[in-house]
Amino acid sequence: MKHRVAGLKLGRSLTQRNGLRRTMLRQVLEHERIQTTAAKAKFIRGEVERLITVAKRGLKAGAGETPEAKARLVHARRMAAAKLEDAKLVKKLFDTIAPRYEKRPGGYTRILKLGPRLGDAAEMVLLEMVEE
Numbered sequence: 001m002k003h004r005v006a007g008l009k010l011g012r013s014l015t016q017r018n019g020l021r022r023t024m025l026r027q028v029l030e031h032e033r034i035q036t037t038a039a040k041a042k043f044i045r046g047e048v049e050r051l052i053t054v055a056k057r058g059l060k061a062g063a064g065e066t067p068e069a070k071a072r073l074v075h076a077r078r079m080a081a082a083k084l085e086d087a088k089l090v091k092k093l094f095d096t097i098a099p100r101y102e103k104r105p106g107g108y109t110r111i112l113k114l115g116p117r118l119g120d121a122a123e124m125v126l127l128e129m130v131e132e
Helices: 013-032 038-061 067-084 087-100
Strands: 033-036 109-117 123-129
Touching: 013 033, 013 067, 033 038, 038 067, 038 087, 038 109, 038 123, 067 087, 087 109, 087 123
Parallel strands: none
Antiparallel strands: 033 123, 109 123
16 A cells, blocks of 8 residues: 655665755756756755745844844754755855745746657656746
8 A cells, every 4th residue: 555655766766866866956956947857856846945945944033133043044054054965055045045035935946848858758847946
């Protein structure tokens, strides 16, 4: 039975899925637009949205001058750093990407269908960050 089984496996082992997730997260945040298969885009989209939300909340909580506010900002940065493992991307996430979506309640990415890939007819999509 498949009751309450969450997540996509993508025909990969756990370590391969984790590596793919980490790589695609970096690519989406670095380039802000990637071309991939529909399954991989759906696999990574939620992670990207969650990271941006964490960054937004961290900026909002860290806006004050109190020690608690600064601690919340540091905590949000550490949570993002644990997922990304790249200081430059964490800086970009908090300094350029999160402020861009400050007033947006969600839906920071979009998936645009491109059609089938020539080699194996896999559905190709463009996963990009919404401009605003």
